[in-house]
Structure formats: structure tokens, C-alpha cells
Amino acid sequence: MKIFLKKIIVFLALFLLIATIIQIALSVKIKGKIISGHDNLEQIANADVVFLGSSRCWVQFDPHFFDKTFKVTSANIGVDGHSEIAMAIVRLKDYLERNKPPKFAILSFDPLMSAGSEKNNTNYVHKDNFARYAFYPNSKDLLFVNYFNFTTAEKYIPLYSIFKYNLLYNAIFTKKNDSYITYGYEKHDEQWDTISNPITGEMKNCFFTARDIPSVTNSLNELNDLCIKNNIKLLCIQTPVYKVIQDDIVFSYPASIAKSLAIPFIDVNVPSIRNNITYFYNSDHLNTSGIAQIDTLFKRSNLLNTFLKQ
Amino acid sequence: MLFTSLNFAIFLPVVFILYWFGTNKNLSLQNILLLLASYFFYASWDYRFLFLLIFSTLLDYFTSIQMFTAENQQKKKFWFWLSISINLGFLGFFKYYNFFTTSFADSLSLLGIQANFWTLKVILPVGISFYTFHGLSYVIDIYKGRIKPERNFIDYALFVSFFPLLVAGPIERATHLLPQIQKKRDFNYSAAVDGVRQILWGLFKKIVIADNCAKFANTIFNNSNSYSGSTLVLGALFFTFQIYCDFSGYSDIAIGTARLFGIDLLRNFAFPYFSRDIAEFWRRWHISLSTWFRDYLYIPLGGSKGGTWMKIRNTFIIFLVSGFWHGANWTFIVWGFLNALYIMPSIILNTNRNNLYTVALGRLIPSVKDFFSILLTFLLTVFAWIFFRSENLHMAISYIAKIFTPTLFKLPYFPGIGLSVSTFIFTFLFILIEWIGRERQYAIQFIGMSWPRSIRWSFYITLGLIIFYFAVSTPSQQFIYFQF
Structure with missing residues (x-):
């Protein structure tokens, strides 16, 4: 009996050891690399400007354009699928753990954003992309690991999170990501395919309402406080949506919230862009043609030019 | 649990x-x-x-x-x-x-x-x-x-x-x-080690093979109208391996677990897909149920003592009851009936006890005759499983009718679910290991027993890692036989 138990224990220990070795080998292999396109936490940018927000930030703020036009270095740290300001705060904190504080932070801020909660997050979109950071997280990784509520098993059993979130293949065969993704910006050249993705006003359901203004204001204030604490100047920009989901009243809320907190605000949600379907690949995301249009507006914006020259 | x-x-x-x-x-x-x-x-x-x-x-x-x-x-x-x-x-x-x-x-x-x-x-x-x-x-x-x-x-x-x-x-x-x-x-070291090994193999069958095949089988059977005949054939094959690995995997875990407590349970499967005829298949598939029906139904009904007609009648009765035991659905009854039909030639010709021993005993390669007998028996079984898996008779008949269309000769495709190469590789390796270990109680019972411990343990650890990978990355499926 004792021999049996001893052998079982030795076998399990050996199993655990090998799993740990594989886990460590994979972690070393992918360290500093992007394996899914969204897991760019470890990218060191030390930029002057960071862009914060959801996918509307991730696909609409092109760092190349800003670098060239405003003679700055910039990085897009928007998080696809996460329109909570709480996530923007977590992402900025994470960025600050690994980089010098930027001079400026630009938040993509519009009625599609929400307050969210850093401690009680319920949005797990793209959680799988961040599972690579779950095993024995260091203090830097803990921000995201806690935000996505990775379980004890995912944190402490070797290979568990890599296997569970199907990252093994990507970890072994690390692919070279598009340079746009590496810079934290996902380029979309495509036109809106209205057959597979029909034109609807469905996204209106995601707008925050007048009732949510206090919580959104609080969250934005929290982000602003974080920026002030780190000597970062915060600016909010509202980008265009396709006319089908335009609502003048709702789209006036972000400006008034920013104003109440004395945060500069730029609105590029202008009719000349939002009424032209060729600038969009869906109702709330611009394609590269649309981005060229807002970039022209950015170039001409006195506020932005002044802001970035402070 | x-x-x-x-x-x-x-x-x-x-x-x-x-x-x-x-x-x-x-x-x-x-x-x-x-x-x-x-x-x-x-x-x-x-x-x-x-x-x-x-x-x-x-x-x-x-x-x-x-x-x-x-x-x-x-x-x-x-x-x-x-x-x-x-x-x-x-x-x-x-x-x-x-x-x-x-x-x-x-x-x-x-x-x-x-x-x-x-x-x-x-x-x-x-x-x-x-x-x-x-x-x-x-x-x-x-x-x-x-x-x-x-x-x-x-x-x-x-x-x-x-x-x-x-x-x-x-x-x-x-x-x-x-x-x-x-x-x-009393604690028996060899039996306990053997039990752990059987549990490991059962987990491999269930988690790696059955649950993976289930993904494809479920998608194809649930959307059979959208697929080509060749894809439907693959769907039936996936289910064939799913049900075997699911149920025999469960049995392996059960038998292995009991051995840890010093108790030997009856063997339930003996490599049924290597059978050369349907009679042999039924001596190797769900053995504890087949022998139950033999002892408590077939023999009390007169068994094979009353001449050929009596044998035919009793055989049909036990297969129909066996089908009905699986569930309250006509599909199971037709499945039982089909198996009774399959076994009839050997009952009538009195050849049902021709293949009592493991195929190609002591050899690695079967004879051409054995190979084709296995293939034919396997295909008949696959056909019958279509009824077993279908929700109702209408679905089963439509599924079969769709197979026998010109799309049977098109390349199979899986829109929406992708083609998992790993499922094919692991299923192939599984068949190979089962074939090599077919003379034992379960496939890996003696595989590698003569190997140095380091290689043997490497094999078990690799098996464990593969099981671990699929256990956490593939949604777990309920054991099929729990519904019965």
C-alpha cells in the first residue's frame, strides 16, 4: 500500500513538474510577444500619447498618423470588446506599471461607453487573449488577471489556463502579427457588408442613458484623477457613428460630462462622415476611409494641436 | 458527479x-x-x-x-x-x-x-x-x-x-x-496499479476520443439536412467512435476504480469493433447486458433448444427488448431489430459461434478474410448506429436517404466547425493501440510493461497531459449511457 501511494505521489509530482516546465518554457517563449493580437500588455511603448477606450478606440486611432502629424510617439491601448471606463483605468494602470507615464491620454468617449466596475467586472469578452498572463501572475499582470476574475485553478495549476483558453497552438507557433496590431491599432479596410451584417439601429440599445450619467461621470473622474496623479493630461474625443444610430440628445451627454469635469472634449461625430456609409464597416466603426476623414479633422483641430503641444 | x-x-x-x-x-x-x-x-x-x-x-x-x-x-x-x-x-x-x-x-x-x-x-x-x-x-x-x-x-x-x-x-x-x-x-498492489492504468485509459477514451468525436457527431446529426452524403457518413463514423469510447471508457473507469477497492467487476467490452461477425460483436459489446438478457430472457424462453424457428423467435425477442431497454423510442427498437436481422444468417446457418477467439491471435496483421469480415461487420454496425443516434425514425430515414445521393461522392466538409486534425490523429492512434492491445482486458494493460520504467512513465505522463489538455479545453459531455 505504501509503495502504491508513494508511486502515485511520485507520478503526480513528476506530472506536475513536467507541466510546470512546459508552462515555463511556453511563458518564456511568448514573453514580450503578441500571440493573439489583443494581448499586447507587454509591449513597451514609452509613448507621449496613449489612446484609451473600447474597440472604437482600438480600430479608429491610428498611432502612425499621430506620430507623423503631431511629432509625438503614441500607442493605442484600447481594449476591443470593453467599453467600460473601468477597463480603460485598468489598462492605463497596467501601462503605467510597464512604461514611463505618457504626457497625454486620449479617451475615445461617447454614449457607447459605460462606467463598469474594476472589482465586479462581468464583461469577459476576449478573456481568452489574456489567459497567458494568468499563471502565477506578477504584480503587473494581476490587474488584468483580477479584472477578468481568473480562478485559482487558472492561476496556480500549470498549463490550465493555456489549455482552457486554447492558447497552446498560438503559443507554440507564435505568428508574426500585423504591424498595425503590434502598434496597438487594428486596421479595417473593408466596406460594410450589409448583407451579412444588415443596417440596424440595434447598437442604440448599448447607449448609456441619462440615468447613467452620474456613474459614468464618476468613472471618468476616477480616470482623470489617475491621470492627474501621474501628471498626464486627459482629453476626450467622440468619433462618428453611422446615421442610423445617431441620436443628437444622447450624443450631447459626453460633452457635458467632460465639461463638468473640466476635461477638454473634441467631437468629430460630424454629419459629413456619419451620413456616408462608405466610411464605415459597421454602424459604430469606421473603416480606413472614415479614419482618413477624422484624421483630417484632427489635423485641423486647434484644440488638439494646442493640447498636444503643451 | x-x-x-x-x-x-x-x-x-x-x-x-x-x-x-x-x-x-x-x-x-x-x-x-x-x-x-x-x-x-x-x-x-x-x-x-x-x-x-x-x-x-x-x-x-x-x-x-x-x-x-x-x-x-x-x-x-x-x-x-x-x-x-x-x-x-x-x-x-x-x-x-x-x-x-x-x-x-x-x-x-x-x-x-x-x-x-x-x-x-x-x-x-x-x-x-x-x-x-x-x-x-x-x-x-x-x-x-x-x-x-x-x-x-x-x-x-x-x-x-x-x-x-x-x-x-x-x-x-x-x-x-x-x-x-x-x-x-486485502490491498493488492498489482491490481491497484492495473486499476489506475485502466482508469487512465478510460479517461483517454472518454475525454480525448468520445468528447471530440461528439462535437462533430452532434453538429452533423443536428443539421443533417445541410451536409453532403459523405459528411453524413463521417458523422455516423464519429458517432460510432463516440459511443464506443464513451461507454467503454466509462466501464474502464468503473472497473479500474473498483479494483482500487479490491473488487473485480464484470468485463463490459472486449474490442467489439474488431469483430468478424455480428454474433461476435454482441459477445464483445456491453457484455454484462448481453449476458443478462441471455441468462434471464433468452434461456428462460427456451434458448436455442427448440429448433431453428424457436432460436429465430427468441433472438428477435431479446434484440427488441434490448433495444427497448435503451430507451423509450422507436429508433432503439429499430436498432435492435436491425441487429437481430444482421445476426439471423449466422443463427440459421449455425455459424454464430465461429469466431470465439480474438482475431489474428498472436499476429499483428489479420488475414485478408478477417480484415474484410471486420470491415463488413463494422459498416453494418455504423449503419445501425444511425438509428440509435437519431431523435426519431423520420430523422434516421432522412439521414440515410441523404447519404445515398450523389453528394456521397463529394469531399466531406464542415462549415462552421472546422476540421480538427487532432481528432483524426488521436482516433487513428487510438484504433492502433486498441488493435495492438486487443488480446488483453483493455488496450494498454500490458503495453510497455517490458519497457524501461522511464519510457513507460513517459508514456503515461504524455497520455495524462493529452487527457488534461482535452479535459480543460473541450466542453465535457454527459456519458451517453446515463440517459438509459
């Missing part, structure tokens, strides 16, 4: 430690521990049905003693039929009530009579078909005078409820299991 769950991975070592370290000096305590563990295991599914299990156990326990001590044949018969009818009554109520009422209403509507019978929304108590058959075999054996009733209630209850076999068999016999329960059990 699934055998593949984390809960079971905690439950099993705890019971094992308590069994060998806490209660090992006292057989009664060991049996009480196993019984309590079994009831806990069962209650973790649905505690309400635990009362049904205990009632069924008490019923058979008391009626068997009454039967044994009955003063005359009439009283003996009374207790016998009381037990049989209550046991079958429960099974019929929970499993077949809705089937009979809807089928009766359907047949009346054919005559123009509209009948509206109540149907019940009851959950089928997990394992009811299995523990009812345990009880039935015990009662029948006592009635026939083959065994004496067990007076120790704990021992009897453990015979019915022993957790490794409680929810999906193997269907045990009192003559085989009860003596093991009554006898002091």
Missing part, C-alpha cells in the same frame, strides 16, 4: 484513503463506508432519487428473504411477482410511461379517434435501468434457487449501489459481486 469531473478526482482519493487507512481492519466498516460513499455519489446527481434507490433496495432485500422462507410455492410466487412487478413498474413509469401513452394516442388517431392522454414531465432517475437489473437478477436467482438471500442489509445494499457501477454498470450478478463484498479484502 461525473467520473471526469474535478469533484470525482477529490471524492475518489478521499474514499480510497478512508477505506484502506481508516476502516481496513473491519470489513463491516469498510462496507458501510463504501455504501455511504455510494449514496453520497448518487445523491450528488439528484438527492430525491436516492430515496427511490433505497426503496428499491429495501424491496428486493425483504421480498427475497420472504421468498426464501415462504412455506409454499404459492407464497414464494407471490413475493417473486411482487418484487418483479414493482421493480418493472418503477422502470416502466419513469422510462416508458410517456412512450406508451403517446404511441397509444398516435395509433388511436390513425383510427380517427382523438385521445388526449396525460404525459408526465418526469426526470429519468439516473442509473434506474442498471440498478433495477441488478435487483432483478438477484430476485430471479433466489427464486430459481441459484443463490441464498443475503441477510446483511449493508452487504446487499452495497451490491446494488456500489458507486463505480451504480449509474451505468457493468450490470453485476449477485453470484459474482456479493461474495467479494462478504469477503475480507
Whole structure:
């Protein structure tokens, strides 16, 4: 009996050891690399400007354009699928753990954003992309690991999170990501395919309402406080949506919230862009043609030019 | 509590430690521990049905003693039929009530009579078909005078409820299991190691092969109208491996687990897909059920003693009943009927005992004749599984009709689910290992026993890592036979 138990224990220990070795080998292999396109936490940018927000930030703020036009270095740290300001705060904190504080932070801020909660997050979109950071997280990784509520098993059993979130293949065969993704910006050249993705006003359901203004204001204030604490100047920009989901009243809320907190605000949600379907690949995301249009507006914006020259 | 769950991975070592370290000096305590563990295991599914299990156990326990001590044949018969009818009554109520009422209403509507019978929304108590058959075999054996009733209630209850076999068999016999329960059990190192190895292989079959094949089989069967004939053939093949690996994997885990407690359970599978004819297939597939039907139905009906017609009649009866045992659906009955048809030639020609030994015994490569016999038997089985897997007869017939269209010659494709190369690779490796190990109780029983320990352990660790990978990355599927 004792021999049996001893052998079982030795076998399990050996199993655990090998799993740990594989886990460590994979972690070393992918360290500093992007394996899914969204897991760019470890990218060191030390930029002057960071862009914060959801996918509307991730696909609409092109760092190349800003670098060239405003003679700055910039990085897009928007998080696809996460329109909570709480996530923007977590992402900025994470960025600050690994980089010098930027001079400026630009938040993509519009009625599609929400307050969210850093401690009680319920949005797990793209959680799988961040599972690579779950095993024995260091203090830097803990921000995201806690935000996505990775379980004890995912944190402490070797290979568990890599296997569970199907990252093994990507970890072994690390692919070279598009340079746009590496810079934290996902380029979309495509036109809106209205057959597979029909034109609807469905996204209106995601707008925050007048009732949510206090919580959104609080969250934005929290982000602003974080920026002030780190000597970062915060600016909010509202980008265009396709006319089908335009609502003048709702789209006036972000400006008034920013104003109440004395945060500069730029609105590029202008009719000349939002009424032209060729600038969009869906109702709330611009394609590269649309981005060229807002970039022209950015170039001409006195506020932005002044802001970035402070 | 699934055998593949984390809960079971905690439950099993705890019971094992308590069994060998806490209660090992006292057989009664060991049996009480196993019984309590079994009831806990069962209650973790649905505690309400635990009362049904205990009632069924008490019923058979008391009626068997009454039967044994009955003063005359009439009283003996009374207790016998009381037990049989209550046991079958429960099974019929929970499993077949809705089937009979809807089928009766359907047949009346054919005559123009509209009948509206109540149907019940009851959950089928997990394992009811299995523990009812345990009880039935015990009662029948006592009635026939083959065994004496067990007076120790704990021992009897453990015979019915022993957790490794409680929810999906193997269907045990009192003559085989009860003596093991009554006898002091000493820890046997080789048996325990063998048990762990069998559990490992069972987990591989279930988690790596069955659950992976299930993804494809489910998608293809659930959307059969959208796929080509060739894809539907693949769907049937995926299900063929799913059901085998699911059920035999469960049996391997059950048998391996029991061995850890010093108990040998009946073998349930013996590499059935390497059978050369259907008779051999049925000697190798779900052996504990096939032999149950042979001993408690086929032989009492006269078996093969009354000439060819009697054999044909009895064969059809047991296959139809076997189909019906699987579930209250015409698809299972047709599946049983098909198997009866398949086996008919060998019954009529008296060749059903031609292939009693493992194919290509002592050789690696089978003869051409054996190869084609295996292939033909396998294809017949795959065809029958289509009925088994389909929701209803209409779906099964449409599925088959869709196979035999010109799209059968198109390349199979899987829109929406992608083609998993790993599923094919692992299934191929699995078939290979099963073939190499086909002369043993389970495929990896002796594989690598002569290898140096480092290589052998590397093999087990690799197997463990593969199981671990699929266990956490693939959604776990319920064991198919739990529904029966």
C-alpha cells in the first residue's frame, strides 16, 4: 500500500513538474510577444500619447498618423470588446506599471461607453487573449488577471489556463502579427457588408442613458484623477457613428460630462462622415476611409494641436 | 458527479484513503463506508432519487428473504411477482410511461379517434435501468434457487449501489459481486496499479476520443439536412467512435476504480469493433447486458433448444427488448431489430459461434478474410448506429436517404466547425493501440510493461497531459449511457 501511494505521489509530482516546465518554457517563449493580437500588455511603448477606450478606440486611432502629424510617439491601448471606463483605468494602470507615464491620454468617449466596475467586472469578452498572463501572475499582470476574475485553478495549476483558453497552438507557433496590431491599432479596410451584417439601429440599445450619467461621470473622474496623479493630461474625443444610430440628445451627454469635469472634449461625430456609409464597416466603426476623414479633422483641430503641444 | 469531473478526482482519493487507512481492519466498516460513499455519489446527481434507490433496495432485500422462507410455492410466487412487478413498474413509469401513452394516442388517431392522454414531465432517475437489473437478477436467482438471500442489509445494499457501477454498470450478478463484498479484502498492489492504468485509459477514451468525436457527431446529426452524403457518413463514423469510447471508457473507469477497492467487476467490452461477425460483436459489446438478457430472457424462453424457428423467435425477442431497454423510442427498437436481422444468417446457418477467439491471435496483421469480415461487420454496425443516434425514425430515414445521393461522392466538409486534425490523429492512434492491445482486458494493460520504467512513465505522463489538455479545453459531455 505504501509503495502504491508513494508511486502515485511520485507520478503526480513528476506530472506536475513536467507541466510546470512546459508552462515555463511556453511563458518564456511568448514573453514580450503578441500571440493573439489583443494581448499586447507587454509591449513597451514609452509613448507621449496613449489612446484609451473600447474597440472604437482600438480600430479608429491610428498611432502612425499621430506620430507623423503631431511629432509625438503614441500607442493605442484600447481594449476591443470593453467599453467600460473601468477597463480603460485598468489598462492605463497596467501601462503605467510597464512604461514611463505618457504626457497625454486620449479617451475615445461617447454614449457607447459605460462606467463598469474594476472589482465586479462581468464583461469577459476576449478573456481568452489574456489567459497567458494568468499563471502565477506578477504584480503587473494581476490587474488584468483580477479584472477578468481568473480562478485559482487558472492561476496556480500549470498549463490550465493555456489549455482552457486554447492558447497552446498560438503559443507554440507564435505568428508574426500585423504591424498595425503590434502598434496597438487594428486596421479595417473593408466596406460594410450589409448583407451579412444588415443596417440596424440595434447598437442604440448599448447607449448609456441619462440615468447613467452620474456613474459614468464618476468613472471618468476616477480616470482623470489617475491621470492627474501621474501628471498626464486627459482629453476626450467622440468619433462618428453611422446615421442610423445617431441620436443628437444622447450624443450631447459626453460633452457635458467632460465639461463638468473640466476635461477638454473634441467631437468629430460630424454629419459629413456619419451620413456616408462608405466610411464605415459597421454602424459604430469606421473603416480606413472614415479614419482618413477624422484624421483630417484632427489635423485641423486647434484644440488638439494646442493640447498636444503643451 | 461525473467520473471526469474535478469533484470525482477529490471524492475518489478521499474514499480510497478512508477505506484502506481508516476502516481496513473491519470489513463491516469498510462496507458501510463504501455504501455511504455510494449514496453520497448518487445523491450528488439528484438527492430525491436516492430515496427511490433505497426503496428499491429495501424491496428486493425483504421480498427475497420472504421468498426464501415462504412455506409454499404459492407464497414464494407471490413475493417473486411482487418484487418483479414493482421493480418493472418503477422502470416502466419513469422510462416508458410517456412512450406508451403517446404511441397509444398516435395509433388511436390513425383510427380517427382523438385521445388526449396525460404525459408526465418526469426526470429519468439516473442509473434506474442498471440498478433495477441488478435487483432483478438477484430476485430471479433466489427464486430459481441459484443463490441464498443475503441477510446483511449493508452487504446487499452495497451490491446494488456500489458507486463505480451504480449509474451505468457493468450490470453485476449477485453470484459474482456479493461474495467479494462478504469477503475480507486485502490491498493488492498489482491490481491497484492495473486499476489506475485502466482508469487512465478510460479517461483517454472518454475525454480525448468520445468528447471530440461528439462535437462533430452532434453538429452533423443536428443539421443533417445541410451536409453532403459523405459528411453524413463521417458523422455516423464519429458517432460510432463516440459511443464506443464513451461507454467503454466509462466501464474502464468503473472497473479500474473498483479494483482500487479490491473488487473485480464484470468485463463490459472486449474490442467489439474488431469483430468478424455480428454474433461476435454482441459477445464483445456491453457484455454484462448481453449476458443478462441471455441468462434471464433468452434461456428462460427456451434458448436455442427448440429448433431453428424457436432460436429465430427468441433472438428477435431479446434484440427488441434490448433495444427497448435503451430507451423509450422507436429508433432503439429499430436498432435492435436491425441487429437481430444482421445476426439471423449466422443463427440459421449455425455459424454464430465461429469466431470465439480474438482475431489474428498472436499476429499483428489479420488475414485478408478477417480484415474484410471486420470491415463488413463494422459498416453494418455504423449503419445501425444511425438509428440509435437519431431523435426519431423520420430523422434516421432522412439521414440515410441523404447519404445515398450523389453528394456521397463529394469531399466531406464542415462549415462552421472546422476540421480538427487532432481528432483524426488521436482516433487513428487510438484504433492502433486498441488493435495492438486487443488480446488483453483493455488496450494498454500490458503495453510497455517490458519497457524501461522511464519510457513507460513517459508514456503515461504524455497520455495524462493529452487527457488534461482535452479535459480543460473541450466542453465535457454527459456519458451517453446515463440517459438509459
